[in-house]
Amino acid sequence: MKGTAITVASCALLVAWGALSPETFNFGFDAIDWVFGWMGGFWVTFLVSASVGVCFLLAFPHVSAQAAIASVKDRIKYNLLSIRIFQDDLPTVARGVAGSLGWNTVYLGLNLLPMVFLAGPFMYVWFQLDALYAFDPLQPGDKRMVVAELQEGVDSAAVEVFIPDFAVLGKRANLPGRVVLEVTASGPGLGEIEFRSGGETVGKVLAVGERPRRLARIRTSDPWGEFFKARDPMIGFGEPVLHSASFVRSIWLEYPAAPLGPFGGGEIAIMLLFMVVSLLVGFGLKGVFGVEI
Numbered sequence: 528m529k530g531t532a533i534t535v536a537s538c539a540l541l542v543a544w545g546a547l548s549p550e551t552f553n554f555g556f557d558a559i560d561w562v563f564g565w566m567g568g569f570w571v572t573f574l575v576s577a578s579v580g581v582c583f584l585l586a587f588p589h590v591s592a593q594a595a596i597a598s599v600k601d602r603i604k605y606n607l608l609s610i611r612i613f614q615d616d617l618p619t620v621a622r623g624v625a626g627s628l629g630w631n632t633v634y635l636g637l638n639l640l641p642m643v644f645l646a647g648p649f650m651y652v653w654f655q656l657d658a659l660y661a662f663d664p665l666q667p668g669d670k671r672m673v674v675a676e677l678q679e680g681v682d683s684a685a686v687e688v689f690i691p692d693f694a695v696l697g698k699r700a701n702l703p704g705r706v707v708l709e710v711t712a713s714g715p716g717l718g719e720i721e722f723r724s725g726g727e728t729v730g731k732v733l734a735v736g737e738r739p740r741r742l743a744r745i746r747t748s749d750p751w752g753e754f755f756k757a758r759d760p761m762i763g764f765g766e767p768v769l770h771s772a773s774f775v776r777s778i779w780l781e782y783p784a785a786p787l788g789p790f791g792g793g794e795i796a797i798m799l800l801f802m803v804v805s806l807l808v809g810f811g812l813k814g815v816f817g818v819e820i
Contacts, residue, residue, distance in 0.1 A: 542651070568659070571656075571659075603634065651764075663786075665735045667714050674706070675731075676776045678776055692716075731778035746765075746777065748773055749777070
């Protein structure tokens, strides 16, 4: 029980820390990138994912019913064996199939319940890897649309826009609830596109030829809302979250996906590599750690 309490409390603390103070939560992963970043995004993601697989094995026994999982697995094996041995006996085969399906359902339930506790911290690892390795900066000559979504009642025409000297501002459209800009990168540089209204200034990182440690295509005041809309799998770990009272709800700038070895690039590639490696390590070492999964 003590191990269960420590594991659950640790998971809850990590989730709360990341939600309440994403900037300080970033420090540990920034250190990982500082030490291992020279290896490239693919290998850092691979190493972190393998480490997560080991952490999973250390935490899983404390939030799962190990004896029940072992018993259910034995029942599944028993039913599968009866199908194999008595394959010419239709009633026995039918009972074996029904038993296998029924106990597999119980098995899935026993393994899904622990994920309620472990999913949060593991998702945060994916978010961190996205912020560090999902995107590349623009290159000189690249042209992008920048969209600032405004709070209700803000006059888009009254919003001032300032861009760094290494970019050129093209067309601007003042639409209800948003400002749409055409920006062309004219040379390398790292700065911010700034939006000003009512004495408040809000910025969005513009990276051309130079990559900051973290890069995100969206800065928002509603990170979890954008996550559930499938627009931002970073929840504020890429750029600081905007204040909820800001005149801007979100600023969008599409950066190109950074390559990630044979997996292509971008957030989905990082997620696939993270899941594949962590699961392979988890299942590959479960016997060494004596864990029932």
